[in-house]
Amino acid sequence: MRRRTPLILSAIVLATALGAGGCSAAAPDITVGTSELMQSTIVAAADRAAAGDSAGALSTLDSLQTQLDTAIGSGEVSAARAARIQESLDLVRADLQPAPAPAETTAPAETVAPVETVPADTAVPAETGTEDSGNGDGNSGNGNNGNKDKDKDKGKNE
Numbered sequence: 259m260r261r262r263t264p265l266i267l268s269a270i271v272l273a274t275a276l277g278a279g280g281c282s283a284a285a286p287d288i289t290v291g292t293s294e295l296m297q298s299t300i301v302a303a304a305d306r307a308a309a310g311d312s313a314g315a316l317s318t319l320d321s322l323q324t325q326l327d328t329a330i331g332s333g334e335v336s337a338a339r340a341a342r343i344q345e346s347l348d349l350v351r352a353d354l355q356p357a358p359a360p361a362e363t364t365a366p367a368e369t370v371a372p373v374e375t376v377p378a379d380t381a382v383p384a385e386t387g388t389e390d391s392g393n394g395d396g397n398s399g400n401g402n403n404g405n406k407d408k409d410k411d412k413g414k415n416e
Contacts, residue, residue: 287336292329296322296343303350312354319351 303318326343329335335343 287339288329289334292325292334296329307354312356314385316351318356319347319354323345351396 289411299318299322303315306312306318307315318346326335326340330337330340
């Protein structure tokens, strides 16, 4: 499973977010019993994920979510600690979620116009759209390029 390393790191982050309760002289932000219960649930989720059982790991995370919600409701975890645990829980859950399937898009089929072939020994008719003016030489009236010097010499010999 290629996602094992990020998952294990996420589980470590989640376990760190839980930490041991009562480490300071002030009121603990999570009770020892709640912390131990949630940490054992994290270990179970990590074991299932490491075994390739993502569905089982996700189910275990659902149990952890229920434990967190219960601890918040009963005051066994502070709001700040609950927020850190929730962020880590969401991170681990995201690692376990299956990758979304690529969206199937169907491109419209391209239509290709058939190409008409003309045998090489067949004469191709001239393009339509321009009528022959009847001058007989096929010139389309674009000047007299072939006879431009003809008129120059016309009056010299006569």
